[in-house]
Every structure is written in structure tokens, then in C-alpha cells.
Amino acid sequence: MASKVAQKRLQKEYLAMQKSPPPFIWAVPEEKNILDWHFIIRGPPDTPYAGGEYHGLIWFPSDYPFKPPDVKMFTPSGRFECGVKICMSMTSYHPSTWNAAWSVATILTGLLSFMLSDEITAGAVKTTDVQKRQLATTSHAFNLNNKKFREIFPTYATSQMTDLPDMGKQPGADSPSGVTGSESSVPGNSDNDTPLSSAQSTPATTAASTRTQSPAPNPLSPVNNNNNNNPTSASGVATTLADTKQQPLARQQRQHGSRWMPSWRWLVAIVVLAVLGRLSTGKE
Known part of the structure; x- marks a missing residue:
């Protein structure tokens, strides 16, 4: 007891295991x-135990944590070896090396590390990597035949292996945004709540809608900045053509300078000359 x-x-420790289990361990x-x-220990990738599922037991002394478990x-x-106590520095084989600060997670992490090594001690056996891989492929079926395994782990006693809470993957590794699934949703507009997929809500789409709704340039949109001088804009093209047509007249005005005189000044000069001519004729 x-x-x-x-x-x-x-x-x-049970609460800690539920909240944050170690990788490949439950x-x-x-x-x-x-x-x-x-x-349960799952074989990590790139090891002879990959795809394997290994069931075991830790039994603690009544005065734990002051004495180590088996x-x-x-x-x-x-x-x-199946059903044989394993000699590790965290078990009753070495009570002098036991640390009361070690926990269930610490013990099982150490067991997994020891499992991946080649050291031979009490409870360990020596086999080839090929044999380990063969046993890994049949491990889940072996566990399903164990009544105790089915009673303790009903969630994992299924025809196909179910992933443990932590299978060694970082949060959001498959999705940069950290959202699972093939599409991430964003809120719809105020008229309806139809979600838009992340593929639909792009900077280009946002810029296009900004141009349609407001003629004012949007400094956050590169395709709408300085629209009148943008050759990719229809209004920009029309403005550029109009400026091109006006350039010859402006160039002529700059070249002729003061010699270019509007027609109304010539009319004034002619009228003045006619009046002077009449006055001079009357005096004679």
C-alpha cells in the first residue's frame, strides 16, 4: 500500500503526464x-524500433520517492527480456544512484535512451537490427493479444496503431501557421459569415478590392501606389498617352519662346495701324 x-x-506525476508527456512515451x-x-514506448524514427509499440510496467515501492522503482x-x-527486471541506474539495482527528484517521465525517458544504446546489462539481450525491425512490425499485434494492455490502454488497443500525444513532432511542423487541416479559415465579411480560405485571402486580392472600392492610392498595396504613373494600370496608360500627345505642342512653345504670339495680339496691332493711317490721312 x-x-x-x-x-x-x-x-x-499523473497530472504532469496528462499535461505534458515525454516524446514517444505514455x-x-x-x-x-x-x-x-x-x-507505452513507441520506436522513434530512424531507429531499428521505428513503428514499434512496446508495453511495460514500472512498480514503485510504498515509500517512493525515497527508494527507486523496478x-x-x-x-x-x-x-x-520480456517480464525480467531491467538493470538501470534508476531502478532498484542501483539504490545508491537513485535521485528522489526523478519522476515517471524521467525514468521512462532514461529507459528509452537505454533502449537505443547497445549496453548489455541484466534484463538486456543482444540481437541484430534486422531482428529488431521484424519485432517492431509485429509488436502492436502482440500487444492486442495482451488482455492487460487492452484494459489499461483502450484508446490504443485498436486495429491500427494510434499516435501517442507526443510523437516527437514540433507544434505546427506540418502547417506554418500552426492551423491543422488543408485550409485555414478567416472571418467573412459583415454581410455574411462565409469563411475564406487562406489561398483566397492573398495580398493581391486585397489590393484589387482596395482599388475597386476607393480611387485613393493605398500605401500598403504595391500595385496601387501612384496609380496615375503606373504602366500596369488602365488609367495610368490613358494618362501617359495624353501626355505624349501634348508634348510636341509644349516643345514648340519652348523652342519658339517669345516669337510665338497668340492671334489676338496680331489683330490688335492691325487695328492700331489702321487707326494711325486714317489719322495721318485726315491731317493732310
């Missing part, structure tokens, strides 16, 4: 005995 200290500590205590913890594996892995 667990002491009050052990029970309180293991209850705290563990839960038995309903009637909190000192017995069943665990660990054994039930699923054949090619690394450990």
Missing part, C-alpha cells in the same frame, strides 16, 4: 493500485 507521500507524489497507473504504472518490458523488442 502506498504511503501518503508516495500517493501524493504519484498523483502529481504511462498511466492502475486504477486500483497507484504504485503500478503501465507504459522496470520490466512485456513486448518483445530485441533489446530487453
